[in-house]
Each structure stands twice: as structure tokens, then as C-alpha cells.
Amino acid sequence: MNRKKTVIRVRDMVKKFGDFTANDRLSFEVYEGEIFGFLGANGAGKTTALRILCGLSLPTSGEISVAGYNVYSDREKIKKRIGYMSQKFSLYEDLKVYENIRLYAGIYGLSRKYIRERTDHLLETLGLEGVRNKLIAELPLGWRQKLAFSVAVFHQPSIVFLDEPTGGVDPITRRQFWDLIYRASQDGITVFVTTHYMDEAEYCDRVCIMEAGRIEAIGTPGELKGKYAAKNMDEVFIKIAR
Amino acid sequence: MKRFTGFVIKEFNHILRDFRTLLILFAMPAIQILVFGFVVTNELKDIRIAVLDQSGDRYTRDITNKIMSSGYFIFDGYLESTRQIEQKFREGNVKQVIIFEPGFGHKLIREKSADIQLLADASDANTANLVVSYTSAIIQDYMMDLRKKTGGNLQILPEIRMMYNENMAGAYMFVPGVMALILMIVSALMTSISITREKEMGTMETLLVSPLNPLQIVLGKVTPYVALSFINAVTIVALGYFVFGLPVHGSLGLLLLECLLFISVALSLGIFISTMVDTQQMAMFLSMMILMLPTILLSGFIFPVENMPDILQWLSCLVPAKYFIIIVKSIMLKGTGIAFVWKETLVLVFMMLFFIGSSIRRFKIRLE
Numbered sequence: 001m002n003r004k005k006t007v008i009r010v011r012d013m014v015k016k017f018g019d020f021t022a023n024d025r026l027s028f029e030v031y032e033g034e035i036f037g038f039l040g041a042n043g044a045g046k047t048t049a050l051r052i053l054c055g056l057s058l059p060t061s062g063e064i065s066v067a068g069y070n071v072y073s074d075r076e077k078i079k080k081r082i083g084y085m086s087q088k089f090s091l092y093e094d095l096k097v098y099e100n101i102r103l104y105a106g107i108y109g110l111s112r113k114y115i116r117e118r119t120d121h122l123l124e125t126l127g128l129e130g131v132r133n134k135l136i137a138e139l140p141l142g143w144r145q146k147l148a149f150s151v152a153v154f155h156q157p158s159i160v161f162l163d164e165p166t167g168g169v170d171p172i173t174r175r176q177f178w179d180l181i182y183r184a185s186q187d188g189i190t191v192f193v194t195t196h197y198m199d200e201a202e203y204c205d206r207v208c209i210m211e212a213g214r215i216e217a218i219g220t221p222g223e224l225k226g227k228y229a230a231k232n233m234d235e236v237f238i239k240i241a242r
Numbered sequence: 243m244k245r246f247t248g249f250v251i252k253e254f255n256h257i258l259r260d261f262r263t264l265l266i267l268f269a270m271p272a273i274q275i276l277v278f279g280f281v282v283t284n285e286l287k288d289i290r291i292a293v294l295d296q297s298g299d300r301y302t303r304d305i306t307n308k309i310m311s312s313g314y315f316i317f318d319g320y321l322e323s324t325r326q327i328e329q330k331f332r333e334g335n336v337k338q339v340i341i342f343e344p345g346f347g348h349k350l351i352r353e354k355s356a357d358i359q360l361l362a363d364a365s366d367a368n369t370a371n372l373v374v375s376y377t378s379a380i381i382q383d384y385m386m387d388l389r390k391k392t393g394g395n396l397q398i399l400p401e402i403r404m405m406y407n408e409n410m411a412g413a414y415m416f417v418p419g420v421m422a423l424i425l426m427i428v429s430a431l432m433t434s435i436s437i438t439r440e441k442e443m444g445t446m447e448t449l450l451v452s453p454l455n456p457l458q459i460v461l462g463k464v465t466p467y468v469a470l471s472f473i474n475a476v477t478i479v480a481l482g483y484f485v486f487g488l489p490v491h492g493s494l495g496l497l498l499l500e501c502l503l504f505i506s507v508a509l510s511l512g513i514f515i516s517t518m519v520d521t522q523q524m525a526m527f528l529s530m531m532i533l534m535l536p537t538i539l540l541s542g543f544i545f546p547v548e549n550m551p552d553i554l555q556w557l558s559c560l561v562p563a564k565y566f567i568i569i570v571k572s573i574m575l576k577g578t579g580i581a582f583v584w585k586e587t588l589v590l591v592f593m594m595l596f597f598i599g600s601s602i603r604r605f606k607i608r609l610e
Contacts, residue, residue, distance in 0.1 A: 088444025106248030
């Protein structure tokens with residue numbers, strides 16, 4: 001595969017909260033169009049790293065560029081090129097499906113006409129035409145999750161950041177959710193996803209495993225399984241954590 | 243700009259779809275005004291009055307009769323000396339004592355001017371105020387009749403003294419106080435809640451990652467509340483004017499500008515609160531503690547600031563509503579212009595700048 005163009009470059013990224021080091025000299029690269037999984041137990045520092053890359057938090061030190069821009073000086077430019085779906089739910093429950101889409105698309109400066117056309121198309125592909133004028137609060141969790149992802153990539157960002165997007169969702173919906181991720185990746189959107197579900201790691205092109213603020217391993221799921229002589233990613237993870 | 247309008251529309255949707263929010267926004271102001279208004283305009287009935295008539299002439303008897311036959315009062319009896327006054331009040335039945343000076347009628351005819359003293363038990367401030375103003379009006383009426391009859395330029399000068407609560411500051415001028423309270427609640431409480439709600443829901447992060455900058459987000463969130471608070475301010479002034487006959491002697495434009503300023507102070511306070519807490523519950527609690535109670539207790543809304551212990555007087559200087567109430571009273575009741583309220587206005591401007599500045603600083607710290 002010829003996807004070697006780097007979209008995220010991180011060198012010696014450190015993030016300290018007082019005496020506590022949440023990220024200890026992280027270095028990695030993410031290539032264009034790939035699905036990059038950021039794995040680790042709760043508190044390993046995944047979310048901290050993701051928040052820095054999204055511009056929600058400033059690093060203590062290190063060289064970091066996202067979509068070709070420096071995270072210290074060009075945050076505003078980065079924001080226009082990325083999408084984000086938070087751990088917590090990111091749609092407004094008291095707004096209708098269509099209103100949520102219109103709001104976020106509008107924030108990213110898309111034209112009204114374009115938003116209308118894309119929305120029709122999107123709801124059709126998700127099979128959600130019937131709930132266009134329903135409040136988000138009336139939808140089941142799985143639908144909301146899929147919709148939240150679609151909203152996060154509505155403006156065709158170069159990178160989308162997903163922070164534990166499938167928390168609390170049943171396996172079938174999770175599978176459907178990953179289908180959406182694949183589709184986005186095929187459209188050329190780089191996907192940066194944190195998770196602690198090891199089965200999801202298998203779906204990623206490359207993964208990076210974090211443990212206590214450090215990167216312990218990085219590579220394709222195949223490489224890692226070979227290196228640690230493990231049947232699946234779950235075993236890889238357990239061996240690393242030990 | 244288009245991004246911004248979309249965001250404001252969304253905020254309006256939040257407000258219009260939440261029944262509780264609507265209730266606080268629109269029902270509360272009307273209810274509060276009417277409740278306070280009702281308490282204040284309570285009809286007087288069967289108020290007991292004692293009279294110390296040191297003159298005992300035909301004029302004093304006429305006046306006494308006129309007052310007692312008005313239907314509002316009951317004649318409790320004549321007092322013998324000033325020493326009895328205190329005792330009468332302490333017994334608690336008599337709410338007002340009328341004192342005619344010695345030689346009242348004589349002075350009225352000879353010198354065209356005589357004094358009546360009205361002593362009222364102001365431990366119940368509202369009633370005292372009403373009793374005194376009713377009595378004064380009756381005396382005034384009598385004087386007019388007398389002038390017509392005699393053709394002279396007679397004057398009876400009622401001298402009023404409120405016992406037990408010497409200055410009646412703010413007792414029935416409830417409109418400025420209610421206005422301060424409502425604007426404070428709507429602006430500060432509602433914005434702090436609506437901002438922390440976004441934090442709780444996780445939507446705040448999504449917004450921060452978006453190309454909207456923090457200033458746009460905050461402005462987008464407060465704009466609807468500025469509009470709604472302003473509507474409330476106008477409603478309150480209108481209710482005060484049409485229902486209770488409270489005048490606006492000064493410039494209406496200046497009054498509304500000052501309202502806008504106060505709304506801005508309250509909003510910046512709300513924003514400041516929301517930078518300190520992460521949950522709606524905490525925001526509500528903090529708003530109640532540092533906004534509502536001081537606004538009710540320390541602003542001079544109900545209890546006159548001048549009668550408070552020194553330490554509370556000092557504390558009251560930190561309450562924005564205090565300055566707003568002074569300003570509103572000056573403009574509405576005294577008809578003064580900016581020349582007389584510029585100091586208070588300046589204090590409010592500084593408060594607003596302080597809270598906005600602190601919010602920005604705290605916001606930056608959070609990002610670190």
C-alpha cells in the first residue's frame with residue numbers, strides 16, 4: 001500500500017499535570033488514510049494524547065504537527081481540518097436530527113444548499129430518513145452513536161479523532177459502527193481512534209499500545225501478534241501489561 | 243458570522259424546548275412583580291390610630307373626624323401626654339399616633355401654617371408607609387377644602403416619623419429590586435447552567451475542537467439571554483408603570499441602557515461561575531449562594547443597607563444589584579440623569595470587566 005504521507009507527526013511529546021506525567025516522551029507518526037488505533041487501559045494516557053492532538057490541551061513539551069500544522073501556533077488552522085467525537089455523547093438531545101447536522105455543518109462553514117443535499121444522502125445511507133425530524137433523545141444509543149460519527153466527518157476533515165467511540169454499545173452496533181469507520185477511511189479520511197476493546201484493535205491498520213503514559217508497542221496488529229507470539233490482540237495486550 | 247447565527251439559533255431552540263427554562267424566563271418575572279405588588283398595594287382596613295391633641299380646637303377635631311371617618315382607620319382614643327405614646331406602640335394594637343401641636347388652630351389662622359406630627363410603627367414597614375400616606379392624603383384634602391372656604395393660603399405641615407425603622411429605604415419601591423433579582427437570575431443563573439450543561443453533556447469539547455473560537459461559543463450562548471433578559475426588563479418597567487403606577491421620571495433610554503449594563507454584569511458573572519464548576523448542580527448552587535441571596539438580602543432590595551452592621555455594609559459593596567437599584571431608583575423616581583449615577587455606572591462597568599477578564603484567564607488555565 002502506498003499511504004506513506006504523514007498526517008500526524010509526534011516527537012517526544014510530554015504532558016505533565018503537576019508531578020504526574022500523563023504522557024512520557026511519546027513519538028509516533030500517523031499516515032494518510034489509515035485507521036490508527038490508540039490502545040491502553042483506563043488512565044494509560046490515551047485521552048490526554050488525543051486531546052493534545054485535537055487542540056483541547058497544550059503539551060508540556062515536544063514537537064507535534066497535525067495535518068501539516070504546528071499544534072502550538074496553528075491551532076485554528078488544525079481545527080478546520082479535523083473532526084472529533086468525544087467519549088461523552090456529542091449531539092444535542094433536545095435538538096432534532098436534522099438540526100444537529102445543520103448546526104455542526106454550519107459551524108464548519110458549509111453552505112446551506114450543500115448541507116441539505118449531503119444530509120439527504122447521509123440519512124439515506126444510514127437508513128435514518130424516517131427520524132429526520134425526531135429529537136436525538138428519542139433515538140436508541142446505537143443510532144445516536146452512528147449519527148454522531150457521521151456528523152464528525154460531515155465536513156470531510158482530513159483526520160477524525162474518535163475518543164472511545166463505542167463505549168457502552170452492543171457488539172452488533174459496534175460492528176456497524178466500524179463499517180462506517182472503514183467507509184470514511186476509504187474516502188481518504190485518516191481515523192485516529194482510542195479504545196480499550198482489544199477486538200477493535202484487530203480492525204485497525206496500525207495500533208499503538210500505551211501503558212502508564214509510555215508507548216510500549218507500535219505496529220500493525222499482525223506484526224505485534226508475531227512479535228509477542230500471541231493468537232490475538234488481547235493476548236498481546238496482556239503480555240505487554242504484565 | 244453565518245456560523246455564529248447558526249449557533250445562536252441552536253441556543254434559542256434549547257431554551258424554547260425546555261419547559262422549565264421557559265417558566266423561569268417568562269412566568270417568574272410576572273409572578274414576582276404581581277406578588278410583590280399585591281403585598282404592597284394591600285388595602286388598609288381597621289388600622290387603630292391614637293391621637294394626642296395638645297390643642298383641642300375645632301380644626302383639630304375636624305381633622306380627627308375626617309381621618310377616622312375615612313373607613314380605613316379605627317379611633318383608639320385620645321392620649322394624655324407624650325409619655326403614653328411609647329407605651330401605646332408597645333402594646334402593639336396602635337399603628338399610628340397623630341400629634342397636634344399646642345395652639346394648632348390658632349397658628350393655622352394667624353400664621354397660615356401649623357404642624358401635625360404623624361408617628362407610625364414601622365416595624366411593619368409596608369403598613370406604616372401606607373398608613374402615613376393615607377393619613378397625609380386626608381389631611382391634604384382637608385387643607386384644600388379649608389383653603390376654598392377661607393380663601394387664605396393655609397398650610398398644614400404633616401411631619402412624618404417612622405418609629406423602629408427610621409428610613410423606609412426600599413420598602414415599597416420593590417420594582418427596582420425585583421428587576422435586579424430577575425435580571426440576575428435569568429442572566430447569571432441561566433447562562434451558568436446552560437454553559438455547564440454543555441460541559442456535562444460533552445458537547446462543549448466538540449465545540450472547542452470546532453473552528454468556533456471560545457469567544458464565539460460564549461457569545462453565542464449568552465446572546466439569547468441578553469435578548470430575553472432585556473425583554474424581561476422592559477416587561478417589568480411596563481408592569482410597574484401600568485399596573486402599579488410607578489413613574490419613570492428620568493430618561494427611558496438611559497434606564498434601558500443601564501439595564502443592558504446590569505444584564506452584561508450578570509452574564510459575565512454567570513460565565514465566571516461556569517468557568518469554576520463542571521456540573522449544572524454546582525452552577526445552580528453557586529449561583530444561589532453568591533448571586534441570589536446577596537441580591538435579595540444585601541442589595542437594599544428589602545432591607546435598607548444603612549441599617550446593617552458595618553461588616554454587612556462592606557459586603558454589600560460587592561453586590562452588583564446594590565448599584566443597579568440605586569441607579570434605577572434615581573432614574574425612575576427622582577428623574578436624575580447620568581450626571582448623578584455615573585459613579586454607580588462606573589462600578590458596574592468595572593465589575594463587568596473584572597469578571598470577563600477573570601473568566602478569560604481561568605479559561606486559559608483550563609486549556610493548559
